[in-house]
Amino acid sequence: DSGVTQTPKHLITATGQRVTLRCSPRSGDLSVYWYQQSLDQGLQFLIQYYNGEERAKGNILERFSAQQFPDLHSELNLSSLELGDSALYFCASSPGQATNEKLFFGSGTQLSVL
């Protein structure tokens, strides 16, 4: 168990809908990262937050947004969903101020858009 909790584990929805994925980082970790994993794209970095502030952006679509709350949990919002958004979405957290090192990943949320 990595200590990173993601809910829900599975999500099935229809095109055009909006969903929210939730992540609780390891106790004490200030950085939260979101990754998308699809069969043909590997692990793609979406966005990172550090102590409530956006730190870095990767290949995140404009239809996607995220935030990190004062209690450090994070939510990833996906809207106007398309079939191609079906993927495994991972949240990770890391300790200390050196970001992008020693990431601990959650078990992921499997999103299926029908």
Added chain:
Amino acid sequence: GENVEQHPSTLSVQEGDSAVIKCTYSDSASNYFPWYKQELGKGPQLIIDIRSNVGEKKDQRIAVTLNKTAKHFSLHITETQPEDSAVYFCAAKGGSNAGNMLTFGGGTRLMVKP
């Protein structure tokens, strides 16, 4: 930005044999190189990492080597066991010009046959 290539995409070995996975990176300022193991239905788990000021690091049956001049690094697993079967990802953390971003390779599916 950083580009990480990983080979092979699949690797099948007999139990007890060694396995080697190789990665190349493009950003000469990259300074941190982790390896992650992803088992079925789980998130990636950090198994070993190396910094650019070190040429080799070992932890029991796994070792990582880094050649900064050639910009490649490798994961070596000795005396493989069935529980080593998983997907392995290499990654490289770019320099400050690249926003210290972590870029993952495409993954290697390792199968250890009993």
